[in-house]
Amino acid sequence: MIMNDRSEHNKVQIIYNCRLPEQTGFFDVTLRGEHIEQVSSRVGEDIALESVLEEDLISNERKIDARGGLLIPGLIEPHIHMEKAMLLHRMPKEAASLQEAIAMTVKLKEGFTKQDMIARSLDVAYRINSYGVTTARCHVEVDPVLGLSAIESLLEVKDRVSDRMDLNIVAFPQEGIYAAPGTAELMKEAVKLGADAVGGITYMDPDLDEHLSFVFRLAAEYDLPLDFHADFSLDPCDRGIMQIARRTKEFGYEGRVAAGHVTSLGAMPREEAVLCAQQIAESGVHIITLPATDLYMNGRQDTDNVRRGLTPVRLLLEQGVNVLYGANNIRNAFTPFGTGNVMDIAWLLAHTAYMGSENDAKLLVKMGTTLAAQVLGMFNYRISAGQTADLALFPVASERELLIERPKPLAVWKNGKMLRPIKTAEDY
Ligand SMILES: [Zn+2]
Structure with a gap:
C-alpha cells in the first residue's frame, strides 16, 4: 500500500x-x-x-x-444552489416574480427528502464538473422546514464528489433568520456540523442590522467567511450592500465577504453607484453577478422600456471591485434553464454587460478561475x-x-x- x-x-x-x-x-x-x-x-x-x-x-x-488546446485552471463556480435545482417537473406553473418563486419553492421544499436532495445535487455536481468545474461554492438552505437535512445532504455530496471537486458549503438562511423563527439556532448547528461559510440575505428579515449582527458574529466566532444574497431588486434605495461593506470593515473581514445579485446598484444614478462601488472596493467585498436569475427575475413589473436588472459589472470593475459570475440556479422557479456549463453564464454576461472584446473574453475566463478563487481564499490560483x-x-x-x-x-x-x-x- x-x-x-x-x-x-x-x-x-x-x-x-x-x-x-x-x-x-x-x-x-x-x-x-x-x-x-x-x-x-x-x-x-x-x-x-x-x-x-x-x-x-x-x-x-x-x-x-x-x-x-487551451489549458486553464479548473473553473470555479462561486455561487450555486444544488438541493433546489432540477425542479421544473414539480412546479405547478412558471413563477412570475421573485416573491412567487420564493413562495413556490417553500412549498416544494416541504416534499424534499435527503435522498432526493442528494440525487439532484449530485446531478448538478457532475454536470458542472463535466464542463471543467473543479471547485464550487453552494448555498445550502437552513430553515425550520428543512432543518439541517439539506446541510447534512450536501455534506454527504461533498464527500462523494471529493475526488473531482471541492465543494464549499454556505449555511444559507433563505427564509430569513427572524422571519423564520428557529433559524438562528439551526444556523449555529449548521456551522458546528461543518458548513464552510456563513450565509446571509438582506431582503427577508424586517431588521437588516439585527440580521447582519447575527451572521457576522457567528462567522467571527468560528473564523468562517461570509457570503450574502444582497439587494436583489431594482430599487435604488436598497443599499444593504453598504451595510455589509461597513460591517466587513468593522469586523476586519476585508476580502472574506462576498455578495451575490446586488442588482439595486444598477438602478442607481451613475454618480451614486460610483461612490458605492468605491466603498465596496475599500471593504474588499467580492460581488457575484448572477445574470441568468437576475435577467429572468428583474424588470418583470416594467411595462415598457424594461430594465435589464444586472449589477453594473463594468462600473464595479473600473472602481477596483472583484466581480465574479455564477449560475445560481439550474432549472427551478428562479431560473428555468441551465446545462451546468459555466461558460454559458459567461456568454450571457458578455452579451448583457457589453463585454465583447478579445480582452473581455480573457477577463471573463480569469473571473471564472483566478479571480473566483479569491472568494475561497485561494490567492495563487494559476x-x-x-x-x-x-x-x-x-x-x-x-x-x-x-x-x-x-x-x-x-x-x-x-x-x-x-x-x-x-x-x-x-x-x-
Ligand atoms: Zn443564490
Whole structure:
C-alpha cells in the first residue's frame, strides 16, 4: 500500500503542446503527483489545433498531446444552489416574480427528502464538473422546514464528489433568520456540523442590522467567511450592500465577504453607484453577478422600456471591485434553464454587460478561475510551478473561442488526477 501511495504521489504527467490563458505560443506543463512541477515554453513551433487528445503511458509517466488546446485552471463556480435545482417537473406553473418563486419553492421544499436532495445535487455536481468545474461554492438552505437535512445532504455530496471537486458549503438562511423563527439556532448547528461559510440575505428579515449582527458574529466566532444574497431588486434605495461593506470593515473581514445579485446598484444614478462601488472596493467585498436569475427575475413589473436588472459589472470593475459570475440556479422557479456549463453564464454576461472584446473574453475566463478563487481564499490560483494541479483542457485556441464555442473539456485534472472521460449523473 505504501509503495502504491508513493508511486501515485510521484506520478508524472506532461501536458504538451498546450496554450495558456493570457499567453502567446505553446507550452508544456509537467505535473508531479498533485502539483504542477514545471511550465516551459516551446520555442518557434506552430501547432494546428485538433480536438483530440493523444495519450502515451510509459511506466509511471503519462504524456498528453494537447494539440494546441487551451489549458486553464479548473473553473470555479462561486455561487450555486444544488438541493433546489432540477425542479421544473414539480412546479405547478412558471413563477412570475421573485416573491412567487420564493413562495413556490417553500412549498416544494416541504416534499424534499435527503435522498432526493442528494440525487439532484449530485446531478448538478457532475454536470458542472463535466464542463471543467473543479471547485464550487453552494448555498445550502437552513430553515425550520428543512432543518439541517439539506446541510447534512450536501455534506454527504461533498464527500462523494471529493475526488473531482471541492465543494464549499454556505449555511444559507433563505427564509430569513427572524422571519423564520428557529433559524438562528439551526444556523449555529449548521456551522458546528461543518458548513464552510456563513450565509446571509438582506431582503427577508424586517431588521437588516439585527440580521447582519447575527451572521457576522457567528462567522467571527468560528473564523468562517461570509457570503450574502444582497439587494436583489431594482430599487435604488436598497443599499444593504453598504451595510455589509461597513460591517466587513468593522469586523476586519476585508476580502472574506462576498455578495451575490446586488442588482439595486444598477438602478442607481451613475454618480451614486460610483461612490458605492468605491466603498465596496475599500471593504474588499467580492460581488457575484448572477445574470441568468437576475435577467429572468428583474424588470418583470416594467411595462415598457424594461430594465435589464444586472449589477453594473463594468462600473464595479473600473472602481477596483472583484466581480465574479455564477449560475445560481439550474432549472427551478428562479431560473428555468441551465446545462451546468459555466461558460454559458459567461456568454450571457458578455452579451448583457457589453463585454465583447478579445480582452473581455480573457477577463471573463480569469473571473471564472483566478479571480473566483479569491472568494475561497485561494490567492495563487494559476498555472505555475508549485500550484495544485486543478486544470481543464479545452479544444479551443483562445479564451474568445472558449466563450463563443463553449465546448466540453477534453480532460479535467483535480489534485493532479486526470478525469476522463468525464462522468455525468447517468454513469452513477
Ligand atoms: Zn443564490
